Amino acid sequence: MRLQLRNVNRVFRTKAGSVDAVHDVSLNVEPGEMVAITGRSGCGKTTLLNLMGGIDRPSSGSILVGGWTLGELSVRDLARVRRNSIGYVFQDFNLIPTLTAAENVAMPLELGGMKPRPAAEQAREALAGVIERDVADAFPDELSGGQQQRVAIARALVGERSVLLADEPTGALDELTAEVIMRMLFERAQRGAAVVVVTHDPGQAAWADRVVRMSDGVIVETTERSATPTELPV
Amino acid sequence: MSVKDGLLALLRTGPKHGYQLKIDFDEAAGDTWHLNFGQVYTTLQRLRRDGLVDEVDTDVEGRTTYRLTDQGSVVADRWFTTPVERTVDNRDEVSLKILIALKDPGLEIAEVLRVQRVNTMKALQDFTALRANRQEEDLRWTMHLDRLVFLAEAELRWIERTEERLRVPPDQKGVSDAVAVAQRQPSL
Structure with a gap:
């Protein structure tokens, strides 16, 4: 699915006045493409990701996911698009504390209409790709930050959703695990998903085909990788 | 680093002839630094002169096999156990x-x-x-x-x-x- 942002603005009104968190951003992310949004804290990158995921609504402009304009959908239809088409990895994991790791991962599948047993099987498979087997039945508060992050990533990756959005997905992880996670997102893009990763870390951003840099709510520069690098640039 | 240190280090695992040393070196360097054979040959000559390697034999194709002398082993071991001094590129x-x-x-x-x-x-x-x-x-x-x-x-x-x-x-x-x-x- 293609992700399209057209002249998107998001203004937050505070007592001190209004803040242009995102200002006139237009951006397309094609199926099979991985885009990183980078910039220093407060530049608007997380706000932009929340808008893409339908978690927040723009003050003006439109956001299209696979042809649907998020702002024109009913609450119910928006929930359906988010559940079936968008995988989201939050900065603070957002796991449900009363469900086990495996149940957290299975939940979007069951909400999408899958029977509990196949959903549980798929969830365990997705978990096995990112974490040791014995944590599947643990509750979030029994897991370390890094483990919770991996469960959150499994929940976003399960079910092959066609848009993947991740906010600082490797924040709590060690170097090699972070590389495993970035590789998963990279490979998911190679298999046709539209992937957007928000990160302040240039090493993580560099996994993307396109790195978009934001400053004060505006896209200030875009860097594209060589089409198919096969040898060292010299 | 010097080619000398690299060749001595590669000889730790056993005697090798010059061409094998070149192949091993290029491979270790991830094919980003290719030694030419003349360089390998002259370095081996110098190492032999300094008593760090000696010749084992020469095969029918004329390839000479070299091995570390006791003194060469010491130098090779020391290269691995001594940290590389930090150099700063002040002309970046x-x-x-x-x-x-x-x-x-x-x-x-x-x-x-x-x-x-x-x-x-x-x-x-x-x-x-x-x-x-x-x-x-x-x-x-x-x-x-x-x-x-x-x-x-x-x-x-x-x-x-x-x-x-x-x-x-x-x-x-x-x-x-x-x-x-x-x-x-x-x-x-």
């Missing part, structure tokens, strides 16, 4: 360019930083994709790319830190503010 063009730019109030330093950042980020993207598309078993090449990735990351971090020190939102303020800020900071 990227940082010098920015530092010189600070002296030029007529220059748009934010633009100088931006142009460099785009270029270094692109190189980092290319290294990362090269590494991602390589097979796991190609460990040496992966490790070599890891290093290039980290060097590019370090340069990007330096550029970003510099921007913060100069407090120039790249899309807004002009150079005069940046230089004014820079000149107020004696550490720069």
Whole structure:
């Protein structure tokens, strides 16, 4: 699915006045493409990701996911698009504390209409790709930050959703695990998903085909990788 | 590093002839540093003269096999157990360019930083994709790319830190503010 942002603005009104968190951003992310949004804290990158995921609504402009304009959908239809088409990895994991790791991962599948047993099987498979087997039945508060992050990533990756959005997905992880996670997102893009990763870390951003840099709510520069690098640039 | 240290180190695992040493060296260097055979041959001659290697035999194809002498073993062991002294590249063009730019109030330093950042980020993207598309078993090449990735990351971090020190939102303020800020900071 293609992700399209057209002249998107998001203004937050505070007592001190209004803040242009995102200002006139237009951006397309094609199926099979991985885009990183980078910039220093407060530049608007997380706000932009929340808008893409339908978690927040723009003050003006439109956001299209696979042809649907998020702002024109009913609450119910928006929930359906988010559940079936968008995988989201939050900065603070957002796991449900009363469900086990495996149940957290299975939940979007069951909400999408899958029977509990196949959903549980798929969830365990997705978990096995990112974490040791014995944590599947643990509750979030029994897991370390890094483990919770991996469960959150499994929940976003399960079910092959066609848009993947991740906010600082490797924040709590060690170097090699972070590389495993970035590789998963990279490979998911190679298999046709539209992937957007928000990160302040240039090493993580560099996994993307396109790195978009934001400053004060505006896209200030875009860097594209060589089409198919096969040898060292010299 | 010197070719001498490399050849002595490669001989630790057993006697080898010059061509095998060249192959092993090139492979270890991730095919990023190719020795020519003349270089290998003259180095081996010098090592023999200094008593660090001796000749085992010469096969029918005329290839001479070399092995470490006791003294050579000591030198090879010492190379592995002694840390490499940290050298600092004080002539790095990227940082010098920015530092010189600070002296030029007529220059748009934010633009100088931006142009460099785009270029270094692109190189980092290319290294990362090269590494991602390589097979796991190609460990040496992966490790070599890891290093290039980290060097590019370090340069990007330096550029970003510099921007913060100069407090120039790249899309807004002009150079005069940046230089004014820079000149107020004696550490720069």
